[in-house]
Amino acid sequence: MTEHSTLTNNYLEMLKNQPMFGAPLAGVSTPSFRKVVRLFSGGLLFTEMVSVEGLIRKGSGTMVFLRTNDCDMPLGVQLFGSRHESYADAVKVVLDTVTPAVIDINMGCPVKKVIKTGSGAAMLRDEENIEKVIRAAKSACGDVPLSIKIRLGWDEASINYNEIIRIAYEEGASAVTLHGRTKAEGFGGIVHYEMIADAKSRAKLPIIGNGDIVDMETYNNMLSTGVDGVMIGRGMMRQPWIFQALADGKDPDNYLDISRLKELIFTIMEYEMQNARGNRYLDVSKKYIVWLMKGLPAAASLRNSVYECRDRQQLDDMLENYFSSIKDIPTDPSSE
Ligand SMILES: Cc1cc2nc3c(=O)[nH]c(=O)nc-3n(C[C@H](O)[C@H](O)[C@H](O)COP(=O)(O)O)c2cc1C
Secondary structure (H helix, E strand, O other): OOOOOHHHHHHHHHHHHOOEEEOOOOOOOOHHHHHHHOOOOOOOEEEEEEEHHHHHHOOHHHHHHHOOOOOOOOEEEEEEOOOHHHHHHHHHHHHHHOOOOEEEEEEOOOOHHHHOOOOHHHHHHOHHHHHHHHHHHHHHHOOOOEEEEEEOEOOHHHEOHHHHHHHHHHOOOOEEEEEOOOOOOOOOOOOOHHHHHHHHHHOOOOEEEEOOOOOHHHHHHHHOOOOOEEEEOHHHHHOOOHHHHHHOOOOOOOOOOHHHHHHHHHHHHHHHHHHOOOOHHHHHHHHHHHHHHOOOOOHHHHHHHHHHOOOHHHHHHHHHHHHHHOOOOOOOHHHO
């Protein structure tokens, strides 16, 4: 039996209540989107990744990522950055601003702009730096559990998840989220469930399995690796109700009937309006509406109609017309 720290036990307790987490998604997991997801999940949700360098400068463009909504608990704040020297101060800024349930460090992002700075998945190539980064962040976390989010390794030839998980444990992290792909694999191919199972069987701290969970089958595939919890990204983006569906033992396709879907779309616009400045909320809402309406009859022309609307009134009218023209047709995003 592994001896866990109090913070890890707190983390495990949180997992026991809600074993499904919503992933950090840059450009998506905003306060208003999280508020939508919270209609269907009481589990941990994350902010978009926040730059540690921006945090220590308290730049307004960075601090905006720490904005929360009125029901934002439990919230994980995800940090990214490669310089260990910046982490303790960055964590202090986070803790002075919000009350997170978890602080997480991004070590998996494959985006070029992030990799170029040595952050995200680039960190997987420097285990010594990972050790320093975790140590520095941990020194400022106090009572807040620290986790890291990694991939299997940089590429097939340098798979090092077990080594990184060991470092995380030794430096006092409370959990590791493992996306079952290498950086080189991007989002392609199939998640390596066998490696996630291997990680779990060796790890001395909780492992959260991540990658490709979109329905009961993929959820069960991930659970069969033995992980302590799961994290869902793109499945949440397309179907924020996925958490409730899976908890009910059902696939998210067809889970919401048309009237609930319509209601949700108008709720999203409401939340976006409360959160965004000026009329920008309309563009953001359109993006979510198009995702959520994938699979509805005539989805492609519907998408064009959504984007053609120039103001809220036009969008409302178009949606009302559309929804009154269809009744209780199942929602199946895979039928696009
Ligand atoms: C649009 C988008 C934005 C993402 N942003 C982040 C991020 O800010 N931090 C992070 O650790 N991972 C980020 N990811 C990766 C996801 O958190 C997740 O690890 C990945 O999508 C695999 O899980 P999934 O198959 O459930 O989507 C992002 C992925 C997508 C598609």
